[in-house]
Amino acid sequence: MRARYGIPLGITAVGAAGLAYAAGFEARSFRLRRVTVPVLPPGARPLRVLQVSDIHMVSGQRKKRAWLQSLAGLRPDFVVNTGDNLSDPEGVPEALDALGPLMEFPGVYVFGSNDYYGPKLRNPARYLFEKAQGRHGLNGNAPAVGVVHNPWEELRDAFDTAGWVNLSNARGRLKLDGMELAFTGLDDPHIKRDRYDSVASGPEPDADLSIAVVHAPYLRSLESFTADGYPLILAGHTHGGQLCIPFYGALVTNCDLDTDRVKGLSTHSTDGNRAYLHVSAGCGTNRYTPIRFACPPEATLLTLVGRRG
Secondary structure (H helix, E strand, O other): OHHHHHHHHHHHHHHHHHHHHHHHOHHHOOEEEEEEEEEEOOOOOOEEEEEEOOOOEOOOOHHHHHHHHHHHHHOOOEEEEOOOOEOOOOOHHHHHHHHHHHHHOOEEEOOOHHHHEOOOOOOOHHHHHHHHHOOOOOOOOOOOOOOOEOOHHHHHHHHHHOOOEEOOOEEEEEEEOOEEEEEEEOOOHHHOOOOHHHOOOOOOOOOOEEEEEOOOOOHHHHHHHHHOOOOEEEEOOOHHHOEOEOOOEOOOOOOOOOHHHOOEEEEEEEOOEEEEEEEOOOOOOOOOOOOOEOOOOEEEEEEEEEOOO
């Protein structure tokens, strides 16, 4: 009996241990990524930018809430929130409590699909099937029907009251110690809410720096921003792949971005222009798949410095 059942039982035990690690430890093993990006005018003082993304707040997530609150101790010059704050229609008060200390700093934001709609229980293998078929989100699919609608207006009103700039298919500015920063943002391409034509025309020439912001880094958005000459694009959505293979990496990005750029700092080139692209792996998960493997939850502190040469 041991010889017959030993291997299957061993595989089951390893799988159970991996699941326990992914759900019980790694999904709550919050990290801070630090990157330096040379995009400011030569000689400008560095700016510290805190990017938070894909919080997917669910009621009762005390450790995540405390960790997000602690990020205020970094004293960033400004905050960029790249969306998907919710994974629970009842999670708005806790999401705002978690972000409260950060809302004391200047900030900008866009929303993601999970700010608008509650999550649905899905087989994780569907992400692989959709990738193989070239399907992502609602691109080419019917509009969302029969879904839970999250109270995103409460988030918007709280962010606006705190002075954060809404960049959902909009432009905005922040003035920091005499520097003029211009932002251009899109609503979420994952659910076809992006309207680039309404914000097109490129960086603002009288600003010291123009930054592009979008939740999901779909190639159509990256192409548009880069072709127009934006030097830096900030995005989230991918969860860094969420379930990764050690020493290999992510299997999916949940959009048409390649897996080599699923998280962290990279570049995107179009028509002779090149932009820095930073994709946050985010700090949460869909409430129905509360696991991460080889992909810890994170926020990012970007230090923007003067361009070289």
